[in-house]
Amino acid sequence: MSGKRISLTLKVWRQESAKDAGKMATYEVKDINDEMSFLEMLDVLNEQLVTKGERPITFDHDCREGICGACGFVINGHAHSKEKEITVCQLHMRKFQDGETLVLEPWRAKAFPVLQDLMVDRSAFDRIQAAGGYTSVHTGSAVDANSILIPKVDADAAFDAATCIGCGACVASCKNASAMLFVGAKVSQFALLPQGQVERERRVKAMVERMDAEGFGNCTNEYECEAACPKGISVTNIARMNREFLKAAVTDQG
Amino acid sequence: MSKILDSKVPDGPLADKWDLHKAGLKLVAPNNRRKYNILVVGTGLAGASAAASLAEMNYNVTALCISDSPRRAHSIAAQGGINAAKNYPNDNDSVFRLFYDTIKGGDFRAREANVYRLAQVSSSIIDQCVAQGVPFAREYGGVLANRTFGGAQVSRTFYARGQTGQQLLLGAYSAMMRQVARGKVDLRARREMMDLVVVDGIARGVIARNLVTGELERYAADAVLLCTGGYGNVFYLSTNAMACNVTAAYRAHKRGAFMANPCFTQIHPTCIPVSGDYQSKLTLMSESLRNDGRVWVPKKVGDKRPAKDIPENERDYYLERKYPSFGNMVPRDVASRNAKMACDEGRGVGSSGLAVYLDFEDAIKRDGQPAIEARYGNLFHMYEKITGENPYKAPMRIYPAVHYTMGGLWVDYNLESTVPGLFVLGEANFSDHGANRLGASALMQGLADGYFVVPYTIPAHLVGRSYRKVSTADDEFRQAETQVKERIDRLLAVGGSRTVDSFHRELGLIMWDNCGMARNRKGLEEALEKIPALRKAFWADVKVLGAGANINTELEKAGRVADFLEFGELMCRDALVREESCGGHFREESQTEEGEAKRDDEKYCYVAAWEHAGDGKAPVMHKEDLVFENVKLTQRSYK
Ligand SMILES: Cc1cc2nc3c(=O)[nH]c(=O)nc-3n(C[C@H](O)[C@H](O)[C@H](O)COP(=O)(O)OP(=O)(O)OC[C@H]3O[C@@H](n4cnc5c(N)ncnc54)[C@H](O)[C@@H]3O)c2cc1C
């Protein structure tokens, strides 16, 4: 419990707004208790900046326990840091050495414009979801929940795909800024469930088209997305999406 | 009974009330629905489910939320599960049983009719979610799995591993996004409601701040739905997400909505203890851990030996000792209070002394590590990530933390507040959990309100009243916007020396010490002096940099803390007036000889609904008497 004290040098991307050019700025953080979380370390730095009259560093965050997907930036070239299956809010300072230099940058992708410092606009994900990430069943029209049996393996696989928190690390870690893991996970969740069958083809086509229109890149099988995903979502979801998409294209009547 | 507070609970037998009420409610014909604009503030379970359902019916919906995407609302954090009276396991569950457990769990401080309706619609919620593709846990035979939760004697909790809230929210969010694609929901993310606009006494819109451009925006509507969640962050440290706030509800309160039972807060017993003063939030460890973990502290005061060096006969398994029949499974309020008592006696563990052990050694011996891993692997992993300690080897250290707020804006049976046209859903209202919420019931309530209650009750306002057409150019909107702008300018103009967080932390400590797990007259009176003084210091010395334009997260926090600084006072007032112990509200003056909570049904069997009387004036309390026709008020005993 005791907590060591460490000091770090931070190089942080500072950008006033989407319209402005940004640049790196350097900060010394001294005597940080290594039991702090990474975001708490930034809180401490921000309080110091405010006290000095400087604008604090802006970053998205909310739940601070790895589930809402709000947080995320790049630490020394790795989305959410180099630790595995973690969001940046779950990262603790005990993972760092005294005297280290850390470079913090926002997600970089054409489809995720920077809003300020480490905060980006990920609304493209919402638009992809709106294109088809649902079953068209309106409130009140559902049948009894146990009237459709679902094999446990399918339910579990659908769940694994559904654990995506929409943080955007997959896009940020991909040299093409591809959103295939995000879209593949959503398509898979529904493709694996009986409830998703009715709109299966329409869904995958609409979501993929929207993804392309938002300016995300193509997948060239680098698998960086899987490595960066805080929920460990597998690239097999991308393969499934590709199969679904091909099938939909073949059976396309229109 | 106060004349102003008409609960609109219909007559008739409990089981028929909702049906009878629905039969009498007005309808809006499908073709006419597109003439009505409905503003939904907040897109958690309550808001997203309401927005989706109303848009499906053809109303025009505008939805606002603080986060960058509606999918990130705080509902996402719920781990444990959602209750429903499906009785799939055939263990004699029923609507009545779910109703009874919930009303008793709330220590008889909720309305019978509301709670019964909640239990009635619970089954439809599960059906709806499954149809949306929510991947609930299943058995090998393909049916849905259930588990017991929070000490219930039947298995009625549905769950999706440790992510029930996330999966339910994604279901509601996707249903709402379908309506966004149809053009029936106009979604505005990164917007914060700053004030309610009331025209001729009726809620007609809000002023919101665009959190990216800093601009103030006016939204007009025929009805406003507040679905803005709970106010646990008044304590600074809580299990709530960082943006959870009271601003929307409190602004509505200042515009005429009564605030009910604000002192009813839930302190959850199993959270990871505070480790230092830099701490920004607390993490909940699911209640399910108490199914197998044993809670203990050393018998001796000040015993600082590591857990493994304390022999069995020098350990006090105090919950098992005091409550032999429920043991470690006692409800949250009882478990939390007992942890506090042990620590107050100087028997707390860890370097701060503010923690108790939750020990899995016996469970691991009994069932083997793989079995425990299968049950709690993800939670153990989370604990290790945060504390750097391995709970398979040494007991977890846990301590209670603020978790949920049962209090909220007063609503009638239609979920309408005392401001006509203003409906309040989910954690933001006070309606269903009385003085203590049982596990797995908040998700149920949020979705019940949004999917199955408000779509039926909203026409009572839309076509049941006459009100004029408004436009955002009207005086009321202009004035409200000016007031919001003035307040922002004032915050920016203070130019003091202290950060917003430093004030928030200080308020949190006052609240925790005086209006937390145990409350007494002296402490509450002290808090009622300290809070106004702190508020004054805030407005004299806070430092908020920058301008109103652009992203300014410090300014956002400052506005929320300013409201907490007023609201905290209201909570203490409410706690002071209620000189009984009930649920999460433990007044030290009102306890049994054995130190258990003592309710006073003679004097306090009512909902306290506070009316704002103007700045600097004492708020006025109105009472809604609670009438119990179907259950007998008993003292809760878990011995
Ligand atoms: C860690 C944790 C675990 C939990 N586990 C369980 C569980 O297992 N089972 C259970 O039943 N319950 C659980 N709960 C409780 C439950 O999750 C919440 O009570 C419930 O989800 C609240 O839903 P809501 O829709 O009312 O509010 P929220 O989900 O909090 O949504 C509030 C919405 O309002 C928006 N908002 C807030 N203020 C403003 C404003 N001023 N302007 C604009 N928008 C605003 C937010 O952006 C958000 O969209 C848990 C709670 C916590 C903290």
Ligand code: FES
């Ligand atoms: S803040 Fe929610 S995932 Fe990091």
